[in-house]
Amino acid sequence: DxxxxxxxxxxxxxxxxxxxxxxxxxxxxxxxxxxRQDPGQGLRLIYYSQIVNDFQKGxxxxxxxxxxxxxxxxxxxxxxxxxxxxxxxxxxxxxxxxNTEAFFGQxxxxxxx
Amino acid sequence: AxxxxxxxxxxxxxxxxxxxxxxxxxxxxxxxxxxxxxxPPSGELVFLIRRNSFDEQNExxxxxxxxxxxxxxxxxxxxxxxxxxxxxxxxxALTAGGTSYGKLTFGQGTILTVxx
Numbered sequence: 363d364x365x366x367x368x369x370x371x372x373x374x375x376x377x378x379x380x381x382x383x384x385x386x387x388x389x390x391x392x393x394x395x396x397x398r399q400d401p402g403q404g405l406r407l408i409y410y411s412q413i414v415n416d417f418q419k420g421x422x423x424x425x426x427x428x429x430x431x432x433x434x435x436x437x438x439x440x441x442x443x444x445x446x447x448x449x450x451x452x453x454x455x456x457x458x459x460x461n462t463e464a465f466f467g468q469x470x471x472x473x474x475x
Numbered sequence: 476a477x478x479x480x481x482x483x484x485x486x487x488x489x490x491x492x493x494x495x496x497x498x499x500x501x502x503x504x505x506x507x508x509x510x511x512x513x514x515p516p517s518g519e520l521v522f523l524i525r526r527n528s529f530d531e532q533n534e535x536x537x538x539x540x541x542x543x544x545x546x547x548x549x550x551x552x553x554x555x556x557x558x559x560x561x562x563x564x565x566x567x568a569l570t571a572g573g574t575s576y577g578k579l580t581f582g583q584g585t586i587l588t589v590x591x
Contacts, residue, residue, distance in 0.1 A: 395579065404566060404583040420578075450518060454579070456570075464510065464570075464579055466520040 365389065368453050368467035374475050375440070375447065383438045383451055383470045391457030391465075394436035398422060399450040399469075408451075411436055440472065448474050477502040479569050481582035488557055489590050496552045496585045498567030504528075507571040509543065509550045514564040514584070526550060557589045 366387045375381045387394065393412045397405040407420030411430040425444025430436055440447045453467040478501040488494045500509065511523040524534065526543050534541050538555045554561055567582045 397581075405581040407578065407580070410578060452518075452520065454520075456579070463522070463525065464568075465522070466512075469518045471518070 366453060366455055366465055366467040368451075368470050370470060371468065373470055373472045375472060377474055378442045380439055380441050381472065383440070383453075383472070385436045385438065385453035385467060386434055387436075387455045387465075388434060389455055389457055389465065390433070391455035392433070393456040394430070395454040395456070395464075396420075396426075396428065396436070396438045397452045397454065399452060405452060408438065447472055477504075477507075477569050477571050477578075477580045479567050479580055479582035481565075481567055481585050483585045484583070485586040485588070487588045487590065490559060491556050492589075493553060493555050494557050494587065494589075496554075496565050496567075496587070498550045498552065498582060500548050500550065500567070500569045502569060502571045504571035507569060510568040510570075510579070511541070511550075511552050512566045512568065514566065516563070520566070523552075554587075557587075559589050559591055562587060562589045 369384045395410040396408040398408055399405050406422050408422055408426050409417055409420050409428040411417035414430055414433050417428050417430050425441055427439045451470045454464050456464045480499045482497055486494055507528045509526045513521045513523055524541055531543050540553045542551045564584045564586050566584045568579050570579045
């Protein structure tokens with residue numbers, strides 16, 4: 363079945379560590395996105411990529427980094443520079459008719475311990 | 476710049492009541508798409524509907540219906556005869572044309588609680 367897979371579902375990080383969240387899609391979508399969701403809030407865009415080897419900062423990119431070496435993969439690294447990384451992270455890809463169908467993964471809940 | 480506003484933070488209803496979730500959007504683009512998503516407690520976002528800026532026809536899908544009005548920049552969502560399983564967070568979202576095509580902007584979400 364086609365879809366987006368995020369892993370792991372739960373992730374714990376010690377302060378000062380970098381961690382990488384995985385996002386893989388087999389939908390052949392060109393565009394991929396990372397969003398952050400805090401309790402009681404909407405989704406805020408961290409980074410997005412509309413083509414391999416290219417990506418743009420979203421609204422809250424500080425403290426995060428991404429790469430897009432393959433069409434299927436868009437990993438997000440939460441660096442030690444991110445002061446408040448505890449949140450729910452959602453990956454999405456956009457494709458379908460006129461690139462307007464947005465599909466989401468199941469999310470990764472990151473907690474700093 | 477684009478913006479989505481969901482003024483209702485939380486709504487609480489009793490089962491079988493009808494409920495409308497409001498969404499107001501802002502964009503300077505003439506070509507854009509609006510979405511509604513449902514987020515159950517599991518966290519995954521479930522796609523409900525997409526509507527493009529050239530199609531103002533309202534849509535009904537089972538107990539769900541959507542009212543798109545460009546004149547008021549609104550895309551409201553109604554659940555008829557609500558059920559406990561409808562309890563979730565609902566998000567309205569917008570993606571516009573031009574260089575920002577594909578960038579999906581979300582509202583803050585509306586928490587819907589349906590009591591038995």
